[in-house]
Amino acid sequence: MSNAMSHAESAQGPIGLSNxxxxxxxxxxxxxxxxxxxxxxxxxxxxxxxxxxxxxxxVQDDPATRFFVILDGWVKLxxxxxxxxxxxxxxxxxxxxxxxxAIFGDSRYPxxxxxxxxxxxxxxxxxxFLRRLSENGDYALKMMASMxxxxxxxxxxxxxxxxxxxxxxxxxxxxxxxxxxDGAVVIRLPFDKSLIAxxxxxxxxxxxxxxxxxxxxxxxxxxxLVSVADVAxxxxxxxxxxxxxxxx
Amino acid sequence: MSNAMSHAESAQGPIGLSNxxxxxxxxxxxxxxxxxxxxxxxxxxxxxxxxxxxxxxxVQDDPATRFFVILDGWVKLxxxxxxxxxxxxxxxxxxxxxxxxAIFGDSRYPxxxxxxxxxxxxxxxxxxFLRRLSENGDYALKMMASMxxxxxxxxxxxxxxxxxxxxxxxxxxxxxxxxxxDGAVVIRLPFDKSLIAxxxxxxxxxxxxxxxxxxxxxxxxxxxLVSVADVAxxxxxxxxxxxxxxxx
DNA sequence: CCCGAGAATTGATTTGAATCAAGGAATGGG
DNA sequence: CCCATTCCTTGATTCAAATCAATTCTCGGG
Numbered sequence: 001m002s003n004a005m006s007h008a009e010s011a012q013g014p015i016g017l018s019n020x021x022x023x024x025x026x027x028x029x030x031x032x033x034x035x036x037x038x039x040x041x042x043x044x045x046x047x048x049x050x051x052x053x054x055x056x057x058x059v060q061d062d063p064a065t066r067f068f069v070i071l072d073g074w075v076k077l078x079x080x081x082x083x084x085x086x087x088x089x090x091x092x093x094x095x096x097x098x099x100x101x102a103i104f105g106d107s108r109y110p111x112x113x114x115x116x117x118x119x120x121x122x123x124x125x126x127x128x129f130l131r132r133l134s135e136n137g138d139y140a141l142k143m144m145a146s147m148x149x150x151x152x153x154x155x156x157x158x159x160x161x162x163x164x165x166x167x168x169x170x171x172x173x174x175x176x177x178x179x180x181x182d183g184a185v186v187i188r189l190p191f192d193k194s195l196i197a198x199x200x201x202x203x204x205x206x207x208x209x210x211x212x213x214x215x216x217x218x219x220x221x222x223x224x225l226v227s228v229a230d231v232a233x234x235x236x237x238x239x240x241x242x243x244x245x246x247x248x
Numbered sequence: 249m250s251n252a253m254s255h256a257e258s259a260q261g262p263i264g265l266s267n268x269x270x271x272x273x274x275x276x277x278x279x280x281x282x283x284x285x286x287x288x289x290x291x292x293x294x295x296x297x298x299x300x301x302x303x304x305x306x307v308q309d310d311p312a313t314r315f316f317v318i319l320d321g322w323v324k325l326x327x328x329x330x331x332x333x334x335x336x337x338x339x340x341x342x343x344x345x346x347x348x349x350a351i352f353g354d355s356r357y358p359x360x361x362x363x364x365x366x367x368x369x370x371x372x373x374x375x376x377f378l379r380r381l382s383e384n385g386d387y388a389l390k391m392m393a394s395m396x397x398x399x400x401x402x403x404x405x406x407x408x409x410x411x412x413x414x415x416x417x418x419x420x421x422x423x424x425x426x427x428x429x430d431g432a433v434v435i436r437l438p439f440d441k442s443l444i445a446x447x448x449x450x451x452x453x454x455x456x457x458x459x460x461x462x463x464x465x466x467x468x469x470x471x472x473l474v475s476v477a478d479v480a481x482x483x484x485x486x487x488x489x490x491x492x493x494x495x496x
Numbered sequence: 497c498c499c500g501a502g503a504a505t506t507g508a509t510t511t512g513a514a515t516c517a518a519g520g521a522a523t524g525g526g
Numbered sequence: 527c528c529c530a531t532t533c534c535t536t537g538a539t540t541c542a543a544a545t546c547a548a549t550t551c552t553c554g555g556g
Binding site (some may be wrong): 134143144154164 | 335406487
């Protein structure tokens with residue numbers, strides 16, 4: 001089924017990817033700026049797979065033998081405490097890679113991962129990829145830049161958890177989703193509200209209430225659609241502590 | 249002053265390090281298993297520097313031009329919110345490296361760093377180090393393993409913040425410091441209690457009270473010394489939810 | 497088109513931790 | 527050796543968010 005589809009690219013694309021998929025890979029921090037040949041080389045034995053919502057990709061402490069690039073859909077990374085409840089560490093979507101970091105060192109996944117929307121993923125086995133990395137410094141630098149990015153995200157997350165209120169975390173989340181940084185926008189929430197709540201370290205009830213608190217700042221919510229009257233104003237309010245932070 | 253000190257090693261040690269310092273470097277995940285020559289090679293223009301407590305090493309968003317290895321002392325990484333208060337992201341000590349990840353990608357420090365105890369640091373300029381990394385896959389893999397480790401730490405931190413109580417986080421902190429994993433131990437707190445509180449995402453007052461809550465589990469505290477009657481029991485209580493977690 | 501299950505909201509209540517406010521050790525300099 | 531500054535502890539109070547408890551809303555299937 002992979003032949004005769006897309007004329008020129010289909011034959012030379014890494015593992016039989018559509019043009020659009022190839023586009024995604026090209027933009028990936030991990031591979032950005034590499035030649036088509038290089039990408040082909042790195043991803044030689046990678047494969048595209050389709051997963052249904054709910055599929056468990058790997059479990060915390062599993063040996064890490066592969067990592068993933070999301071071509072479509074959403075994936076949740078989480079941890080389970082001994083007591084059974086879960087902490088959402090990250091949620092990724094199209095154009096993002098995850099678990100690359102795990103294939104180094106002791107090479108066990110530090111989190112579990114499930115598919116939260118039907119997804120198409122590029123699955124990259126570690127073995128060949130690692131070999132190529134160690135042979136080519138250029139690849140390795142890209143990889144480190146990508147890991148560095150994930151590190152930053154987590155740093156931000158720790159910061160937010162320790163010093164922002166629920167409403168502020170939600171505001172920050174909306175701002176990150178906003179396509180523009182001022183004026184009025186309508187944002188479509190990318191997945192279930194309760195999952196967003198988890199991602200932001202709060203209960204669903206608190207999520208709902210936080211959304212209400214933002215109403216005073218021009219935020220309205222109908223179903224999965226959130227309209228923000230003035231993005232800049234929302235950001236300003238967050239920074240100024242118009243929503244309560246711990247005082248100075 | 250570097251000659252005639254330690255007989256054999258002094259001459260061939262990286263940049264005139266004592267045997268003990270060389271020992272530290274050898275154990276560093278970043279360099280572990282590399283030959284003396286390789287280390288010498290990588291750290292060619294690194295230098296040992298002494299810093300007084302309170303010294304600001306770099307500020308969040310500074311261009312990241314160097315990273316550090318701690319030969320002695322303690323260093324705090326933190327972020328400042330717009331509103332002025334700080335979030336402690338990590339505290340590192342002898343034998344640990346930090347800010348390696350920052351020298352990749354956009355190459356700005358994602359955090360600020362200050363010295364919290366008089367310290368001796370190995371300062372490693374990024375330029376030469378990066379060049380060597382890209383030339384030698386072995387170096388790069390080590391580096392990634394090290395970054396992977398930091399990533400794991402942050403993941404754990406996010407998890408703890410979202411689903412453990414203050415008392416549990418403190419218990420986990422003590423357990424990590426414990427030299428043995430059962431029986432009775434006395435632990436010396438490595439730095440000020442208020443800094444530990446910050447590191448654990450709580451106020452100093454809450455730290456004090458959490459310590460009291462642990463008294464019921466055989467934890468006593470005199471000054472900077474904490475005695476644990478039974479390490480295994482403490483761990484058990486934490487896991488079992490003897491200290492309150494969110495219920496299942 | 498209606499129905500049932502899961503998702504989301506809303507309300508009432510509890511509670512863990514922050515804040516406010518003093519006291520009490522400890523530490524270092526004069 | 528004493529004082530002062532800083533750190534730590536303890537108490538009273540407040541507050542944000544979790545928990546408990548109903549509804550209401552939504553959406554896909556019969």
